[in-house]
Amino acid sequence: MVFSSIFFLYYFLPIVIILYFIVPFKFKNSILFLSSMFFYFYGEPKYTLLLLLSSFINYSSALAIGKSINIKVKKNYLIIALIINLGILLYYKYSNFFIANINLLFNSNIKFLQIIMPVGISFFTFQAISYLIDVYRGDVEADKNFISFSTYLCLFPQLIAGPIVRYKTIHKELFNRKHSFELFALGVRRFVIGLSKKVLLANILGKFSNDLLNLNEMSSLSYWAIALAFSLQIYFDFSGYSDMAIGLGLIFGFKFLENFNYPFIASSITDFWRRWHISLSTLFRDYLYIPLGGNRVSKLKWIRNIFIVWLLTGFWHGASWNFILWGLYFAVILLVEKLLIGNFLKKHKIFSHIYTILLVLISFVIFNGHNLKEVFFPLKQMFIPSNIKLINKETIYYINSYGRILLTAIISSTPIAKTRINKLRNKKSLDIIINFLEPLFLILTLLLNTAFLIDDSFNPFLYFRF
Incomplete structure (x- = not known):
């Protein structure tokens, strides 16, 4: 279920x-x-x-x-x-x-x-x-x-x-x-937000990826678009499920810790992993990395600890070599950041954000492959395309068709909307209006989700694989 x-x-x-x-x-x-x-x-x-x-x-x-x-x-x-x-x-x-x-x-x-x-x-x-x-x-x-x-x-x-x-x-x-109407209402709100992430964003982004994969003629741009769509899909799929879980927990009186904190605004891969799947990364830190000695050991042992943790993090996600490669990929990047470029990234925020997004997109190409061939072929076509065009009409057509969803997903992966609403709430008159309109908005959103679920059979959940 x-x-x-x-x-x-x-x-x-x-x-x-x-x-x-x-x-x-x-x-x-x-x-x-x-x-x-x-x-x-x-x-x-x-x-x-x-x-x-x-x-x-x-x-x-x-x-x-x-x-x-x-x-x-x-x-x-x-x-x-x-x-x-x-x-x-x-x-x-x-x-x-x-x-x-x-x-x-x-x-x-x-x-x-x-x-x-x-x-x-x-x-x-x-x-x-x-x-x-x-x-x-x-x-x-x-x-x-x-x-x-x-x-x-x-x-x-x-x-x-x-x-x-x-x-x-x-x-x-x-x-x-404790149980209260306030906690119950917060739980319902969080659940509906999570459901919307899953149904209205992740599912449609999944369709976008599938449509691009089934193109008669692929282009380099189509591989980049698939990488972006899948990265956003898995984020909204998994964070949406986490939001629903946290919301249900509040309804029944439990306060689960946050599992995502806008990872796509991260300024480094180190920062990304402080924001992505927090419950897993902190578990590996507290029950494996620190008992191994963490960073309070010789540099060689510290490097060993990083590789052990990320090898097992990748392997936890699935019984396939692409997941192991995915974990080791992050181990190498994290070591490079800690040993060489960490201070540089802190000083150059725009560059560090572009750098992080690029590496994250590459990571999800690795993550999405069912075997090593499915990992390296798309990466090759993204960076060194062969026998395909850089751009073609089919790719542009589908990007235009799903453009609004892509833009909505990108904006929703940042705290822009949340920050704006909180600023509006600081004004008493607007806070009253928002409090009045919010339940109506949630009801309408739930009905919209329901309509999508009734009308559409495409409702995968990516993390069932793991």
Whole structure:
């Protein structure tokens, strides 16, 4: 089940909200847990037991870690739990990748496993790992209530696509959270904004990319346009889903941390990764980079740490060499910035922004390829075109056709609109008008989203691949 579907919007979610708010507080977690199980079962019936098994394993492991006084025993419990979690992830997500590469290297003929990757496995596995490590470190106490812990791990707003929520961020809210009309209204507002990003921008940008890929005659400009459209598509797709998750969290009394902060206004790749998929980058920083020594080690070890983190960041995104290349690409750029050009970028803002956007577009060409050929061929045609024109009429036609959406997407990827509205709100008379018009605008926007969903079957979600 996806958020951007008629069933979720007009059947599942209203029923869950009604049930949630009519039961006493002591049953609210149970409602969320059961709703989350149904939510997952609706899309992944055969893997629902796997999700329950993961909940039980991590619940029991954390209790064992928390009760252990002997540090060695505590550490052994942690290691066993990490091996189980990573083992499940490796089996379902990476088995066939390893088999394919073994077959290639040794000219063998090992049969591929007939398995499909469970949706959201990367997200709930990393949440479980962060929880276990926090319990081991003593940052949080092991949750003794299976329902409340499973509610945390399986909570449907962030179950299948994040953001990756740490237990220590919301553990107090699991037992004592506040509900108010103000939070509910903020949640609805955030959800509708996220839904609009997904349906009205990401989906249409995806169509634009597909139309360009199906041109009778490609041009160098068409490859650049695809890179731009896909970069914006994946941003609005994923940030839109994060907005919907954060909005749903507010409706049910949870305050999830932000996952995106206008990454396309970044002035360096370092800055970009402070703004893009924040929950993942901070998780790797806190649970891998810093334990490895971070930058408080020799320069050689520090470089090693950067490469380890970004190799695994790329591999986390998918079982394919293009993702590994994508991670290593960022590792190299980040090292160059930190060692050579960081100060230069700070002094030359216009250049640094152009530089960042260019490197980000290249990165998403790498990200979008299903194999290395699909990575290098488009890049070659973008920079050293061969056997194609720089520009052709077909490309111009489609750019003109989707021009308004492209312009809207580019403006929406910046804080321009938000800043203007906040300035208007500083004037009392205008703030009253905005407060009156905003609910009407949200209702109309929801209806527009609904019309698009009813009328159109093109509704992919890119991060289901990961």
